[in-house]
Amino acid sequence: MSRCFSFTEAKNWCLKSCFKRLGFRSSVTDLQDGSVMHCWVPKTRNDSKPDLVLIHGLGANALWQWTNIIPHMIHYFNVYVPDLLFFGDSFTTRPERSESFQAECVMRVMEAHSVKKLSLVGLSYGGFVGYSMAAQFKEKIGKVVICCSGVCLEEQDLRDGMFKVSDLEEASKILVPQSPEKLKELMRYTFFKLPPLSLVPSCLLSDYIDAMCTEYLEEKRELVRAIPQDRKISNIDKITQPTLILWGEHDQIFPLELGRRLKSHLGDNAQLIVIKKAGHAFNYEKPKEFYKHLKSFLLDSQPSPLPPSNQSANA
Numbered sequence: 302m303s304r305c306f307s308f309t310e311a312k313n314w315c316l317k318s319c320f321k322r323l324g325f326r327s328s329v330t331d332l333q334d335g336s337v338m339h340c341w342v343p344k345t346r347n348d349s350k351p352d353l354v355l356i357h358g359l360g361a362n363a364l365w366q367w368t369n370i371i372p373h374m375i376h377y378f379n380v381y382v383p384d385l386l387f388f389g390d391s392f393t394t395r396p397e398r399s400e401s402f403q404a405e406c407v408m409r410v411m412e413a414h415s416v417k418k419l420s421l422v423g424l425s426y427g428g429f430v431g432y433s434m435a436a437q438f439k440e441k442i443g444k445v446v447i448c449c450s451g452v453c454l455e456e457q458d459l460r461d462g463m464f465k466v467s468d469l470e471e472a473s474k475i476l477v478p479q480s481p482e483k484l485k486e487l488m489r490y491t492f493f494k495l496p497p498l499s500l501v502p503s504c505l506l507s508d509y510i511d512a513m514c515t516e517y518l519e520e521k522r523e524l525v526r527a528i529p530q531d532r533k534i535s536n537i538d539k540i541t542q543p544t545l546i547l548w549g550e551h552d553q554i555f556p557l558e559l560g561r562r563l564k565s566h567l568g569d570n571a572q573l574i575v576i577k578k579a580g581h582a583f584n585y586e587k588p589k590e591f592y593k594h595l596k597s598f599l600l601d602s603q604p605s606p607l608p609p610s611n612q613s614a615n616a
Contacts, residue, residue, distance in 0.1 A: 307508050307511070308505060308509075309508050309509045309511075310512050313365075316364040320371075320382075323371060323372060324375060325344065326341070326342060327339065327341060328340050328342045328414070330409070334395065336391075336392070336393035337390070338386070338407070338409075339383070339390035339391045340382065340410050340414075341363065341381070342381055343375075343380065343381075346415075347379060350377065350379050351379070351418075351419075351420065352379045352381065352416045352418065352419040352420070353374060353379065353419065353420050353421070353599070354383065354420070355380060355381070355382050355421075355424075355427075356383065356385070356421060356423040356424065356427030356428075356430050356431050357385065357388065357426075358424045358426040358427045358428075359425060359426045359525070360513070361513045362388050363383065363384050363385075363389060366584065367382055367424075367584075369584065369588035370584070370591065370592055373592050373596070374595070377596075377599075377600055378599075379416075381410075381416065381419075385406075385426075385427065385430065386520075387517035387520045387524065388521075392517065398520070398523045400429040400430045400432075400433045400528070401437065403433070404431075404434040404438075407434060408438055411441075417441065418441055418442075420443040421435070421442060421444075421445055421446070422448065422595065423447055423450060424448045424450070424584060425449055425555070425581065426524070428447040428449070428452060429451075432447060432450070432540060435540040436538040436540050439541060439542075443542060443543075444543050444599055445540060445543070446544070446545045446546075446595060446598065446599070447545070447546050447547070448546075448547045448548075448584070449552050449554070449560070449581050449583065451528075452537065452563050453534050453537060453559055453563045453566050454532060454555070455529070455532050455534060458529070459529055463556060463558070463559075464556070466490075469525070469526055472525060473525040473526060474522075475487050475490070477514055477518060477521045477525065478514055479510060479515070479518070481503040481506035481510070484506045484509065484514075485501075485506065489553075490554055490580075490581065491553075491554060491582045492581075492582050492586060493551045493578060493580035534566060537566065540570075541570065542570075543598075544570060544571040545571070545574065545594065545595075545598040546560055546563055546564055546574070547574055547576060547591070547594060548573065548575050548576065549575075549576050549579040549583040549586070550577050550578065551580045553580060554581040560573055560575070561573065572598075576591070576594075
């Protein structure tokens with residue numbers, strides 16, 4: 302494929318334009334410690350609406366992972382969509398790679414935008430970050446949604462064969478792919494049902510890798526390595542906020558057992574909903590069902606503004 306045109310970059314441009322039409326603006330916050338965070342924020346904040354933060358997972362930037370949900374959520378919330386460190390235009394020169402440091406950075410961005418109380422949705426790796434935010438900033442976090450995020454995994458689980466890929470280095474090469482073959486492997490693990498990957502031209506896969514997976518390659522792999530390091534359930538805080546746990550029935554990245562484990566860890570404070578016939582990427586495979594559960598949980602028992610009369614949310 303000629304480097305003069307990129308399908309991935311073209312889609313990224315379209316997504317940026319879509320976000321702007323939906324009432325977002327691009328904002329960059331220098332945290333003055335070597336860290337710079339990019340976030341999509343409301344052009345005009347509505348003080349009558351609650352605040353909601355959507356935290357993406359590994360893979361593409363935040364634009365790609367929330368595009369199916371945001372048009373509906375903006376009717377009810379002031380929505381903030383940060384790029385985590387080493388994604389989009391966010392980066393740090395500091396050595397920290399833990400989800401707790403990512404959580405601190407996201408919260409500092411929210412404070413910079415005068416967000417005092419928020420609910421959050423964390424997708425996959427973003428669920429680790431969101432959970433850490435809820436644990437660190439108890440008074441500032443309302444409701445929490447954790448989506449297919451192995452918060453309660455233990456380092457021992459890698460050795461015990463819980464995961465399809467138990468070697469952490471190999472897992473990091475799949476999760477941050479550098480070849481069409483590795484990207485195809487990631488897609489097989491991520492989706493429940495896929496069209497035959499032999500029909501997908503390698504040039505398109507290479508284009509996606511060039512645009513989304515080559516920058517901060519080692520730093521992203523360090524994020525993956527940091528997840529299970531010395532991790533034990535006994536050391537994981539029990540967050541106290543009302544929590545919804547969403548999981549794909551056929552998740553091969555973080556098996557459903559980890560969702561059940563998180564529910565057991567949190568007890569009656571959490572509810573687990575399993576999305577049938579879906580894998581790790583149920584936000585793509587079952588977007589309407591995903592939105593239905595988010596709306597029911599986040600808006601239940603609290604007043605919310607009605608959608609404009611000429612628009613309707615997809616329930």
